[in-house]
Amino acid sequence: MILTVDVGNSNIVAVLYGKNRQRIWNTRHQTMKKPQKGEYREFFANHKRRSEAEISGVMISCVVPHIFDIVKRAAEYVFSDIPVAFLDTFTLDDFDVRLDNPREVGADLLATSYGAREYPQPVIVADLGSASKLTAVEGNIFYGGIIMLGIGNMASALHLSIPHLPKIPLVRPEKVITDDTIGSIQSGIIYGAFGSVVQLANMMEKQVGSPCKRILTGGYAKLFSTEMIEEAGFEYNEFLLSDGLYFVMKQLIKKNA
Incomplete structure (x- = not known):
């Protein structure tokens, strides 16, 4: 185990x-x-x-x-x-991190990228956590990606920068155009974040130069319905990061056997 x-x-x-x-x-x-x-x-x-x-x-x-x-x-x-x-870049001696300084890559990005190797290549991973991260990988190549403010921190930042606004519960409204201020803010944060992820994935795919498998993971991914995720061309994998850690450990155990 x-x-x-x-x-x-x-x-x-x-x-x-x-x-x-x-x-x-x-x-x-x-x-x-x-x-x-x-x-x-x-x-x-x-x-x-x-x-x-x-x-x-x-x-x-x-x-x-x-x-x-x-x-x-x-x-x-x-x-x-x-x-x-x-996990770090030294642990993955078969991973080609194409950044100016490979040591800058966070362990979470390495793990989701390694887990993505199980999918048809190339892959764009969108990991929605404290920060929202999108990465592009192809086989053992890590091309790089995008990091932006996470959904929870977006809500906190809005409340802190505009003090008269209440704290916003992170609940996805049933419709994009809502009927009150709280709903409008929720829609802007949640649907806005999702729209950003989808459009950024489109732009990344264009740069990669070929159709990419799209995987959505991370705690805040649960805010979105299966229908939304699939319509945007993504597949949801709650345990992508953990699976990546598992694959790396399996490889290390085999290597040291």
């Missing part, structure tokens, strides 16, 4: 995989950005106890720099008897 852990800016997603990529269970917790002593040890210990069979490897992505060392020490302490790896 392989345990994958994605430590994001908002949430931590852990998935336990069995044979043939079967997902045994998954958990989602709020990221502990100011952890108390031992909190991450307890987090990993709880997940280790939850596993009914022996874990053969743990693959982690962490995009929160100031807690990276805390997470690393905690994971290596709890799983001291098995391989623990953290």
Whole structure:
């Protein structure tokens, strides 16, 4: 079994995989950005106890720099008897990152791009989290992408910059043209973000120069209906990032066998 852990800016997603990529269970917790002593040890210990069979490897992505060392020490302490790896460009020695500085690529972008290798190529991945990220990949080539403000942060930024506006609940209105101010703001944020993703994917596909498979993932992707996603030419994959971590760990275990 392989345990994958994605430590994001908002949430931590852990998935336990069995044979043939079967997902045994998954958990989602709020990221502990100011952890108390031992909190991450307890987090990993709880997940280790939850596993009914022996874990053969743990693959982690962490995009929160100031807690990276805390997470690393905690994971290596709890799983001291098995391989623990953290995803970066050095972990993926078969991945051609075509950026001026490949080290700038976040572990989350690497993981979703690696997971996308299971699809017909080339692929555009739209990952809607704290930031909305679109990346273009083809086989083992990472072309690059786009990073913009995430949907949740868009709502927060609007409230902070215009104080007389209330905090906006992130609920997708049934129609684009709404009947009140709150609905209009929700429509602008949510449908506006979706429209941006679709148009940016069109522009990226034109630059790539061939039709691209389009994958939508990330926590905020759940705001959109299956019909909306499919009409825009995307396929939804909730666990694309975790699948990518799983594939990398499988490769490392095989390489070191």
